[in-house]
Amino acid sequence: MCEQQFLVFKTVAESKNITLAAKKLHMSQPSISLQIQNLEDHYGARLLDRTNKGVTLTRAGQVFYDNVCKILDMLHEAREQVNALGEDKRSEVYLGATLTIGEYVLPHLLAYLYRVRPDIDFKVKIANTEVISQDVLEKNIHIGFIEGPIPPNRDLKIESFWQDELVVVIPYHHPWAERDSISLAELPQERMIVREVGSGTRKVMELALEEQGFDPSLLNITMELGSTQAIKQVVSAGLGMTVLSALTVRRECDQRVFKALRIQDAPVYRPLNILTHAQTAQTKDERYLIDLVHNRKLLSEVISMDYCAMDGLGAVSGWTSVKKADRVVRGAGSGDSSGAIPG
Structure with a gap:
């Protein structure tokens, strides 16, 4: 056969x-x-x-x-x-990531790997949790990085690598900007800008608030937008506040565009996870990346250091090929998203 x-x-x-x-x-x-x-x-x-x-x-x-x-x-x-x-055979590792990780974690991680492991070529696909999970199952990608929960599956292995805090984001000129935290009871006092109904980001926010005993319907939602970037633009203009991942506003907080307030009743976290095929052994290069991501201290340093600016790497989308040999990063578009890993 x-x-x-x-x-x-x-x-x-x-x-x-x-x-x-x-x-x-x-x-x-x-x-x-x-x-x-x-x-x-x-x-x-x-x-x-x-x-x-x-x-x-x-x-x-x-x-x-x-x-x-x-x-x-x-x-x-x-x-x-x-x-x-094989002589001079370069290793290829196929990665998949959901949007927040693809925009705010993976570029820093790839830029770091660009320097320390020039022998590996990374190919990256950005998609939602469902698509990434299916690609791991079908072995179209070796390692997935996801934000949302997935249904139990004996063929999928899920490991948490980061606890991402959800914070209340306000403009830096807001009267509350002198504070470091906010109570859940204060949330309805201000206009709230959120993602559209059905988006993964909104579901995560609402679920996290419900777990702390807060009813999301009490929020004074005045605007729903289709992207995190659009929300950030509206908040920076002083039209309201929002609840976002701390990772997504790190740079703007450093630049004093935003102030991030922790929720004082009980900080709200969501896990960021690594997804691999449970029945397939990782290669040494895949294991290297997984071990790196599990090294919380090193990963924090990698995210904090602006390797992207050093090497010209930005947020990735679709299929992106990170080529170390010729120092080129190119997007291959979404047309290749169904291709399996070459043997």
Whole structure:
């Protein structure tokens, strides 16, 4: 049996739908069905039960699926090890990150790695938590950095690497700017600028406030905007205050554009997480990056130091290729977002 047939079977089993699997693999449905039929004929067992609603694994199919996953992981690891032996072979690490991390953490991290590990090329995709999680599952990216929670999945390993504090952000000329904190009870006293309903940033804010016993409906919301940057512009103009990640306003606070006030009743935090495939071993270069991110002291220094200004790296978006050899950073756009990691 060839690796392609194993991959087709695994994708169908996980999608539970031949049409979805065909789209993911960029294959026709008849080709998918033929490969599944060839597998069943070869092993002399029915691997999938087919219904109008989709497909499910039979008992034999579940056993076969578990072993196929192991085989594909072993083949992936074998390729990584063989590639590492090649002369002048540069390592590639595919990363995915949600927006806040992609804008305010990853550029500093990549600029630092640009200096200390010039032998690694990083390719970065910025997307929401759901997309990044799916890409890790499908092994389109090696390491994901996410802000939001994800449903439990035995094939995903999630590790917290940073506790991101949510702070109340006001203009530096605001009467409260002489203070360092604010109570939850004071929040309704000022106009509040927030993200639109349904955005991940707003959900995180509302959930965090609810966990502290505060009803978000009590906020005096006067404006809803579609981006964090737009909110920052409106707040700096003195049209209200907002609740944002401390990471997103660090520079403006240093420049005395904003003042960040901690919530004094109980500081509100949200975890920033590393997401990896639980059934796949990391390469030494992937492990290097994970260990670096877990080093809180070093990561704090990396974020505080303006490596981006030193090396000309800014926020990344879409697929971005960070090339160390020729000192070039280029965006590849969103068209490549569905491509799997090259073997």
